[in-house]
Amino acid sequence: MKYLDEFRDPVAARALVxxxxxxxxxxxxxxxxxGGQTHSIIRNGIDQLLGDAVEFIHGPGCPVCVTPLEMIDRALEIAARDDVIFCSFGDMVRVPGSHEDLFTVKARGGDVRIVYSPLDATRIAAENPDKEVVFFGVGFETTAPANAMSVVHAGxxxxxxxxxxxxxxxVPPAMTAILSSPTNRVQGFLGAxxxxxxxxxxxxxxxxxxxxxPIVVSGFEPLDLLEGVRQLVDLLEDGKAELRNAYPRAVNAVGNTVAQDTLREVFVVxxxxxxxxxxxxxxxxTLSPRYAQFDAELKFGVKHLEVAESADCHAGEVLQGLLKPNECPAFGTACTPRTPLGATMVSTEGACAAYYQFRRLELPAHA
Structure with a gap:
């Protein structure tokens, strides 16, 4: 339990603060x-400990939260079919689509299964040749290699x-979009x-x-985050724009080249x-032409589905750092983990879920 003890030491944390x-x-x-960093910051009260020195704003770092509404509806359309076994990680089953979620489809009799690896889905496909098996491949660069391998394995x-x-x-294009926005307030990034x-x-x-x-790559434990913030504040105070790695026990400059080769083979930008x-x-x-036969959007003809976002959900503003979760008019009232308006309230990495679970702040005045 080295990293749980060593990187949660309250004495060392206080020194960094x-x-x-x-x-x-x-x-x-x-x-x-x-989203993992968001939850660690809020759960451990790091934002409160730093007081007036740092204001944290929460970016689009929750992969479940940024999955577009039409993609959820496409998943629902496929999962409701009698000849389909629909496989997903557990954090997607409660994410609301336009009218319902995957959990509702399962409750109605749809064969929706929670798996712990995309390779579980390929095993299910091998065991059920009379069924179409679909895996919901969601996420950033972190989960993409395993999902790519599931396609290679199926082939x-x-x-x-x-x-x-x-x-x-x-992640980098999202950071570019935020920094290019006229409403941008970000002065430094903690890299994932x-x-x-x-x-x-x-x-x-x-x-x-x-x-x-400045961008400082950080881990997820309290001391990881505080060290990342310390380096960012040093750079900001000195007026320096630099890239630093505050997570060297896991991160290097080149990354996992084997995983990157697989990503380039299976996907295209x-x-x-x-x-x-x-x-x-x-x-x-998206899947490259070489693996187009494994593209569920093409196989089931759902690519045409497009829907509009709900005006009652302000998750987009939360994801861009323009609004704190507890500043949303629906937070904790119309929108709760039991009745979520958006994915940020129900995802295990969502900022709204973090605030609801760990920081029951004062509700908006009108609530």
Missing amino acids: DEIKRRATRTWTIMEVC RLGLTNFSLLVSHVL GHVCTVMGTSEYGPLVEQFGI TDRQWRGIGMIPQSGW
């Missing part, structure tokens, strides 16, 4: 682009009844450590140069719609 407060001459606005097994519903998105274990840190250097903003944010050019992956 004091150092950050001594160094900061103003309030610096920092964005984390990782090797000669499975014609397996397909992937792909909704993969990429798990994404960088796969992709390395090199693709963040161009962002530092283009926008003149495409424009992607982000829930609550809109279209971000070249911000996602």
Whole structure:
């Protein structure tokens, strides 16, 4: 349990907090682009400990939260078919579509199964040759290699009844979109450590140069995050735009080149719609022509489904750092984990869920 004890040491945490407060001459606005980091910050009260030294704003770092509404509806359309076994990670089954979620489809008799690996879905396909088996491939660069391997594995097994519903998105284009926005408030980024274990840190250097903003790659434990913030505050106070790696035990400059080779083989970069944010050019992956026979959107003819976001859900503003979850008019009243208006309230990495679970802040005045 080394990293649970060593990187949650309250004495070391207090020393880092004091150092950050001594160094900061103003309030610096920092964005984390990782739902796991968001939950760790809120659960451990790091934002409150740092007081006026740092304001955290929560970026689009929850892969479930940014999966577009039409993709959820496409999943629902496929999952409701009698000849389909629909496989997904558990964090997707409660995400609301236009009218319902996958849990509702399952309750109505649909064969919706929670799996722990995309390779579980290929096994199910091999065991059920009379059924179409679909895996919902959602996530950032972190989960994409395993999903890519499921397609490679299905091809090797000669499975014609397996397909992937792909909704993969990429972190750097999202950061570019945020920094390019006229409403941008971000002065420094905490980079997502798990994404960088796969992709390395090199693709963040161009962002530092283009926008003149420091980026520090960080882990997820309290001391990881505090050390990342300490380095960011040092850079901001010195007026330096640099890329730094504060998570060297897991991240290096080049990343996992074997995983990257698989990603390049299976996927091609495409424009992607982000829930609550809109279209971000070249911000996602889709299956390459070589593996098009495994594309569930094409196999089931659901690519045409498009829907509008609910005006009652302000998740898009939360994901862009324009609104804190508890500042949303529906937070804790019309929108709760039992009755979510958007994915940020129901996802295990969603910012709204973090605030609801760990920080029952004062509700809006009208509530």
